[in-house]
Amino acid sequence: MTLPYRTLDRDWDVIVAGGGTAGAMAAIAAARTGARVLTIEAQGSLGGTGTNAWVTPLMRNVSAGENLNRGLTDELKRRLDARGDGATDPGGNDNWFNPEGMKFVLEHMLLEAGGEVLYHTHVVAPLMAEGRLEEPRSGEQRAEGEGRSTIDALVVHNKGGLQALRAAAFIDATGDADVAALSGVPMRGGDDDGVHQAMSLRFTLAGVDTVRLCAFLRSQGQWQESEHFLHFWMVWEKNSTLEPLFRRAVEAGVLLERDGDYFQGFSVPGRPGEISFNCPRIRPDLHDGADPWQLSAAQVDGRQAIDRLTAFCRAFLPGCETAFIGVVAPMVGVRESRRITGEYTLTLEDILDCAQFDDAICRNHYPVDIHSVKGGDRLLHDREGTAPYFAKDAYHEIPLRCIVPVGVTNLLVPGRAASSTFEAQSSIRVQQNCHTMGEAAGITAAWAAQRCGGHVRGVDVQAVREELRDRGGVV
Ligand SMILES: Cc1cc2nc3c(=O)[nH]c(=O)nc-3n(C[C@H](O)[C@H](O)[C@H](O)COP(=O)(O)OP(=O)(O)OC[C@H]3O[C@@H](n4cnc5c(N)ncnc54)[C@H](O)[C@@H]3O)c2cc1C
CATH class of the missing domain: 3.50.50.60 (FAD/NAD(P)-binding domain)
Structure with a gap:
């Protein structure tokens, strides 16, 4: 044809x-x-x-x-x-x-x-x-x-x-x-x-009282520069001080176990009172962003998880009680496909x-950083290892x-x-x-x-x- x-x-x-x-x-x-x-x-x-x-x-x-x-x-x-x-x-x-x-x-x-x-x-x-x-x-x-x-x-x-x-x-x-x-x-x-890195559907919560959230995160031992520049995280078994909160939320049926596989929030310049989340991570069987059916199902799966994470933040993170979803990213985040x-x-x-x-044409010193759907994320950081790449002044081309x-x-x-x-x-x-x-x-x-x-x-x-x-x- x-x-x-x-x-x-x-x-x-x-x-x-x-x-x-x-x-x-x-x-x-x-x-x-x-x-x-x-x-x-x-x-x-x-x-x-x-x-x-x-x-x-x-x-x-x-x-x-x-x-x-x-x-x-x-x-x-x-x-x-x-x-x-x-x-x-x-x-x-x-x-x-x-x-x-x-x-x-x-x-x-x-x-x-x-x-x-x-x-x-x-x-x-x-x-x-x-x-x-x-x-x-x-x-x-x-x-x-x-x-x-x-x-x-x-x-x-x-x-x-x-x-x-x-x-x-x-x-x-x-x-x-x-x-x-x-x-x-x-x-x-x-x-x-043939298994790809995990996809994520990022979103934001707006209407956050960042002064109270900042104070709370500091009280939990998560270092914060100021209420204008927040960065907080939780990943199961990585010694995050927020892990007990996540455990309680799972037990209460607010979150699924896999919602704690990767959770990370950041401030956004120029958008006071809004936190951008590098999550939810999409269901492990949906990992191929070049497969249109998986990509569409990832959008659905991500949106459902965003509802759960929003409920978690409102109930468990002081400062987020009246927060609302600001943005659900129009594109599913695909880390690696073809x-x-x-x-x-x-x-x-x-x-x-x-x-x-x-x-x-380009120099790189960012580490190997694999978000794995198989579990066991891999991050080779420049502070570790003995290969030449781990020196502070190293790079490859x-x-x-x-x-x-x-x-x-x-x-x-x-x-x-x-x-x-x-x-x-x-x-x-x-x-x-x-x-x-x-x-x-x-x-x-x-x-x-x-x-x-x-x-x-x-x-x-x-x-x-x-x-x-x-x-x-x-x-
Ligand atoms: C969840 C997630 C978190 C990440 N975190 C970080 C981070 O913190 N910091 C960092 O530096 N990097 C991060 N990365 C990696 C980085 O963002 C990406 O690798 C990079 O942006 C990819 O750039 P690209 O130009 O290859 O593709 P893209 O930026 O995705 O550009 C592809 C463009 O092509 C368009 N397009 C696709 N198909 C078609 C078509 N058929 N016709 C017309 N248009 C089309 C799309 O709409 C899009 O605009 C992250 C990636 C993901 C997914």
Whole structure:
């Protein structure tokens, strides 16, 4: 059956599928080269998991006291702070932000750079066009390019029906590598048993008396900076002082046992009296965010758990008696689903050995951080262990090849779907690394379109690294 799509009478240098954490940065970076850029986003705002799944802390990625993600990330933080929508966490996280503010900042940066965005539009499928693009320049590159296919356009669905949108180069920043998967790129997913990290549906409670909550948490031995900057948690058998409260709530039938598998609350800059929760964790049998049935069931399961957690907070946490649900995140939080097979696959050994690469685009010192549905979460922290990676000034690099999928000439895949093993992905997936991978992808795709007929392997990677440095990056 042929789909009844119509091809739009316009084209772009670069189309970015998914305007999320990596995609928004990719689009901004590409537009700043002067490229004609279109971002296609399923939701009505940019930022992806950071905004629409309400993941409001930027996890710390520091080596020798310096943040490893600079460039566009620094600019983003400055702009958030200027609006009162960003704040530095004295407890260690580099930056917390108000996701509504983030949506404004990203959209402004994209439009200011001359980029376009098409919201409420789903990428349905790539249209492959063998041999349309110019061949790469050198004989060596041409040999490497043999057997690869080329994307001509993306078929999207929106209120206009099905439309094909054409570009020279494409960036798949859908998080689940939707475009790559449908282009025939070999995929991986989950651990050795195919089991993915746990999903979570984040929410907020508004109307919280944070002065009383802060006093209570301090009385429970949970250190708090001030009532403006709360961070509290409970995980069974991890010595949280809140565990007895959870036990009583389970016995009283307010909570289910699994509601205590992971519970964490944070303040949100720019939103006084509101607490954002990094939970509930979704039922363990629902772990594949790229499976539409599981994703939908996760939404239902999460909402039911939010009702229980709200009742718990009202009954057991002083200051929350009259709190109400402020937000249920529009997107279920997916930590890991599909991962592409790229020209290089980052491994745990690369992380522990502080691997460096000639084509490095990003530096990482965030630990392996696996939220496991099998139980026994794993967090390799930089304060432990004897491998080189555990030194305070250590870091490893992520090569450009991790975002270059095998088998396609004109596609890049930055973000949590980058080519990596299960363990390595759990470390590089944090937002600031997605920003930096996105920024590198944007420059590379733009130059591929402008200089190499769309062929991403034709771009001089040392020139990309130089450009990243000129834009404030550390590579
Ligand atoms: C619950 C949870 C807690 C986390 N905690 C932290 C934390 O505290 N700090 C931290 O730094 N990181 C944290 N992370 C990790 C980090 O937030 C993510 O790994 C990162 O944001 C992923 O970025 P991405 O660009 O790959 O995908 P996303 O940000 O998810 O972007 C994908 C975008 O593509 C869009 N899209 C998807 N499919 C399509 C399609 N077919 N057509 C059109 N658009 C599409 C989506 O709407 C979305 O906007 C957490 C993640 C989760 C899930």
